[in-house]
Amino acid sequence: MSLRVGVIGTGMIGRDHIRRMRTVQAGVSVVAVADVDGELAARVAAGIGAVAHPDGRELIASPGVDAVVVCSWGGTHEEYVLAAIAAGKPVFCEKPLATSQQACLRIMAAEAGHGSRLVQVGYMRRYDAAYRALKQVLDSGVIGAPLMMHCAHRNAGVPDFYQPDNIITDTAVHEIDLVRWMFGSEIVRVRVLRPRASRNAGELPDPLLLVLELANEVLVDVELSVNVRYGYDIRGEILGEDGTVSLGDPGLVAVRRAGQVGGPVPADWRDRFGAAYDVELRDWAASAAGSGPPDGPGAWDGYAAAVVSEAAVRALRTGEPVTVTLVDRPKLYD
Numbered sequence: 001m002s003l004r005v006g007v008i009g010t011g012m013i014g015r016d017h018i019r020r021m022r023t024v025q026a027g028v029s030v031v032a033v034a035d036v037d038g039e040l041a042a043r044v045a046a047g048i049g050a051v052a053h054p055d056g057r058e059l060i061a062s063p064g065v066d067a068v069v070v071c072s073w074g075g076t077h078e079e080y081v082l083a084a085i086a087a088g089k090p091v092f093c094e095k096p097l098a099t100s101q102q103a104c105l106r107i108m109a110a111e112a113g114h115g116s117r118l119v120q121v122g123y124m125r126r127y128d129a130a131y132r133a134l135k136q137v138l139d140s141g142v143i144g145a146p147l148m149m150h151c152a153h154r155n156a157g158v159p160d161f162y163q164p165d166n167i168i169t170d171t172a173v174h175e176i177d178l179v180r181w182m183f184g185s186e187i188v189r190v191r192v193l194r195p196r197a198s199r200n201a202g203e204l205p206d207p208l209l210l211v212l213e214l215a216n217e218v219l220v221d222v223e224l225s226v227n228v229r230y231g232y233d234i235r236g237e238i239l240g241e242d243g244t245v246s247l248g249d250p251g252l253v254a255v256r257r258a259g260q261v262g263g264p265v266p267a268d269w270r271d272r273f274g275a276a277y278d279v280e281l282r283d284w285a286a287s288a289a290g291s292g293p294p295d296g297p298g299a300w301d302g303y304a305a306a307v308v309s310e311a312a313v314r315a316l317r318t319g320e321p322v323t324v325t326l327v328d329r330p331k332l333y334d
């Protein structure tokens with residue numbers, strides 16, 4: 001029997017995940033949706049033969065729903081993730097897990113009370129073929145012990161709701177999760193530097209340079225530019241004691257003509273990370289269908305990312321370095 005999934009939030013990524021669960025994945029049916037925009041939910045439900053619930057909590061409680069995907073706005077995630085845990089249902093929650101470290105602690109406490117992992121967070125870069133290849137080279141030891149990583153996270157543009165903090169909490173949070181996974185080490189200190197703002201930036205402090213210090217003394221710099229106009233450009237290079245490894249060009253072709261060489265730049269996150277979302281949701285659905293607890297990023301990772309994000313927001317506002325302090329990691333997440 002196929003896994004009956006309910007999706008809360010039928011906006012951009014909610015609809016994209018519905019499409020992939022219906023067309024790319026086997027063994028999954030999207031049977032229910034919910035959105036505060038009732039008309040949108042009804043339209044999406046009608047298009048796929050699903051039930052539209054007026055409320056996300058009702059969807060979670062429905063006996064016809066085995067597992068839940070949360071794609072609503074970040075501030076609403078805690079409520080739905082807690083309700084899914086209370087119902088004993090596996091839940092895939094888009095990033096961020098929640099918008100404060102206290103909320104993430106409440107989620108971890110609820111999961112510990114349940115006794116096994118039910119939560120996966122949508123940090124899809126861990127499933128990206130290029131980042132996985134980068135980690136494989138790093139872990140093989142051929143470039144020696146890591147010293148630094150240089151990252152760039154460039155968006156063509158960002159939604160109108162973006163405030164300065166969103167550059168950290170919605171954009172940089174991907175690198176915050178990624179480097180913890182890449183180096184198997186927690187972030188202990190952050191600082192944020194502000195160069196001259198781009199003329200394309202509007203009111204935003206854009207670009208920013210985020211500097212992350214890890215417990216293993218690796219230093220990471222992340223350029224965050226959210227209005228570059230030319231496309232969605234994600235870069236990463238690790239410097240080791242004996243060599244370097246970097247993400248390759250995501251373009252599948254190079255065009256040589258008129259004395260120039262060029263190729264496509266992805267338009268947005270769907271374009272660049274489409275295959276990673278496919279693998280991420282396939283693995284999550286397999287675990288939710290009974291293959292075992294999810295082994296992707298969990299509530300602990302969501303919590304750590306929230307603590308570092310809060311520290312980075314403070315660093316952005318004050319211009320000062322901020323130390324990161326995490327609670328002891330509960331046994332459930334060893």
Ligand SMILES: NC(=O)C1=CN([C@@H]2O[C@H](COP(=O)(O)OP(=O)(O)OC[C@H]3O[C@@H](n4cnc5c(N)ncnc54)[C@H](O)[C@@H]3O)[C@@H](O)[C@H]2O)C=CC1
Nearest residue numbers: 009010011012013014035036037071072073074076094095
């Ligand atoms: N992993 C990734 O690369 C990406 C993750 N995201 C994350 O996905 C989430 C959604 O982002 P988008 O789809 O871009 O936003 P969106 O604004 O396009 O869609 C969000 C939907 O949630 C609905 N909603 C808001 N509050 C709700 C509530 N209490 N109950 C039910 N529905 C509610 C809205 O009406 C809207 O339709 C965010 O947390 C965002 O950070 C978004 C884009 C990429």
Ligand SMILES: O=C1[C@@H](O)[C@H](O)[C@@H](O)[C@H](O)[C@H]1O
Nearest residue numbers: 155158159170171172174269
């Ligand atoms: O998660 C995402 C968006 O919410 C965010 O706005 C973008 O900056 C990220 O690149 C994308 O992956």
